[in-house]
Amino acid sequence: MKKWPLECGFFVAPRSLDRGAALTAINHIWLLGRKELASGSSRGTSCRTRDDGDRGRRVNHQLHLFQEEDEPDLLAELRTFRDFGESTLVETVGGLPYFINEFWTARQRQAHRLHEVSYRACFKPQLPAFFIERLTAPGDVVYDPFMGRGTTPIEAALRDRIPYGNDTNPLSRALTEPRINPPTLAQVKARLGEIPWGTFDHYDHAELLTFYHPTTLAHIEGLRAWLMEREKAGLLDQTDRWVRMVALNRLTGHSAGFFSVYTLPPNQAVTVERQRLINEKRKQTPPPRDVAAIIAKKSASLLSDGPALAPASLFLTAQSDATSEIPEAAVALTVTSPPFLDIVNYESDNWLRCWFMGIDPTSVKIAMHRKVEAWQAFIASTLHELARITRPGGHIAFEVGEVRNGKVRLEENVIAAAEGLPLTPLGVMINQQEFTKTSNCWGVSNNEVGTNSNRIVLLKRDQ
Numbered sequence: 001m002k003k004w005p006l007e008c009g010f011f012v013a014p015r016s017l018d019r020g021a022a023l024t025a026i027n028h029i030w031l032l033g034r035k036e037l038a039s040g041s042s043r044g045t046s047c048r049t050r051d052d053g054d055r056g057r058r059v060n061h062q063l064h065l066f067q068e069e070d071e072p073d074l075l076a077e078l079r080t081f082r083d084f085g086e087s088t089l090v091e092t093v094g095g096l097p098y099f100i101n102e103f104w105t106a107r108q109r110q111a112h113r114l115h116e117v118s119y120r121a122c123f124k125p126q127l128p129a130f131f132i133e134r135l136t137a138p139g140d141v142v143y144d145p146f147m148g149r150g151t152t153p154i155e156a157a158l159r160d161r162i163p164y165g166n167d168t169n170p171l172s173r174a175l176t177e178p179r180i181n182p183p184t185l186a187q188v189k190a191r192l193g194e195i196p197w198g199t200f201d202h203y204d205h206a207e208l209l210t211f212y213h214p215t216t217l218a219h220i221e222g223l224r225a226w227l228m229e230r231e232k233a234g235l236l237d238q239t240d241r242w243v244r245m246v247a248l249n250r251l252t253g254h255s256a257g258f259f260s261v262y263t264l265p266p267n268q269a270v271t272v273e274r275q276r277l278i279n280e281k282r283k284q285t286p287p288p289r290d291v292a293a294i295i296a297k298k299s300a301s302l303l304s305d306g307p308a309l310a311p312a313s314l315f316l317t318a319q320s321d322a323t324s325e326i327p328e329a330a331v332a333l334t335v336t337s338p339p340f341l342d343i344v345n346y347e348s349d350n351w352l353r354c355w356f357m358g359i360d361p362t363s364v365k366i367a368m369h370r371k372v373e374a375w376q377a378f379i380a381s382t383l384h385e386l387a388r389i390t391r392p393g394g395h396i397a398f399e400v401g402e403v404r405n406g407k408v409r410l411e412e413n414v415i416a417a418a419e420g421l422p423l424t425p426l427g428v429m430i431n432q433q434e435f436t437k438t439s440n441c442w443g444v445s446n447n448e449v450g451t452n453s454n455r456i457v458l459l460k461r462d463q
């Protein structure tokens, strides 16, 4: 790189650029800078400004010009990002840059419909998409050790990356795997036609009549037993897995598109007792529902944007820090969000889905840490494992959301947990859906109550 001083800072350019070309570029930047002391870009080059000091007031503008192949640097892009109208606010905390902006948004084009499977505390597909697009190439392995409904692996497959995923809850694989290389709608409909619904005429779980009409419950129990038998006999194929995945998603909900009478969404199943109270309050009794028709309709919707295809994949049901099946240095990028402190009770939320799958929810070892120190130790051991499986130069985007009303800043614990590991924290990104000029990196104080913000620690695996 060569450096030329500039009135307002300095100019950095690749060695290949001669003085004449450099002066043209400086002139170009100067014009851009005059128009707006923020950022701009032109073909093959990008221009960034750096803020030091006072938030919201631009001081000490240093303009850098890079050829993009010289610095494919996500941080440079974060500084100049203004896709949704606002410039990025950059603050330095503990020596690390915090980038605050609306980096992805509900206003973006709707995500692929294959994602439309509910799961408690899932992130928006736009979040993994942001990093997959910028930090990986087709064919790279993209991983999530806490994959939940599989947002990261599915987004990876949709972008021609190789999806890897893990979650301690077996439900997670049941929700994710059928959506990678899924069956066609015709295959799903044909399978639904082969299921012997007419023989499903009794039920054993009368307590579930608080949710279901007797005929519906007989069909649900019949389907459950039919799928379990096929699994036991080694006959369960991708179409059966798809049917099971959709059924898991239609078990309970608030509309006629679900098997149940009005209740909470399937990712937050209430207890039988609580449902009895809901029924009393709403003066409702469960109406009959056509289980096969509901599965067909939801399948058509999920498949309407096309399939997610992958020539290879790897899915595990393991603890996040014990994934020996994943080879060393196999992963280019991890995009993940761990269980937060004590806010989500996956076990009680998922009891009905676990019942349908034949999983004992108490056997699922879900991390629940009330003390921040214990949580940090859990993250440290997960990062230790991620350092093993991430290739040199690979990245980890670790999302911690906002907990306890912004009073606990878990990103600091993630950074501390990485200490001593061959992982370098690059910075923290804060995606604020309601980004305003008064936003800051400390928390939700400037946001409306209930507004979500994602806090993401970016780490790079050392060479």
Ligand SMILES: C[S@@+](CC[C@H](N)C(=O)[O-])C[C@H]1O[C@@H](n2cnc3c(N)ncnc32)[C@H](O)[C@@H]1O
Pocket (backbone or CB within 6 Å): 119, 120, 121, 122, 123, 124, 145, 146, 147, 148, 149, 150, 151, 152, 166, 167, 168, 169, 172, 318, 319, 320, 321, 336, 337, 338, 339, 340, 346, 365, 366, 367, 368
């Ligand atoms: C915040 S959710 C992840 C949601 C995911 N990003 C999505 O979009 O669906 C955290 C997940 O961590 C899983 N989990 C909890 N403890 C775990 C552990 N020790 N090892 C692996 N997974 C764990 C939970 O089952 C849950 O699915």
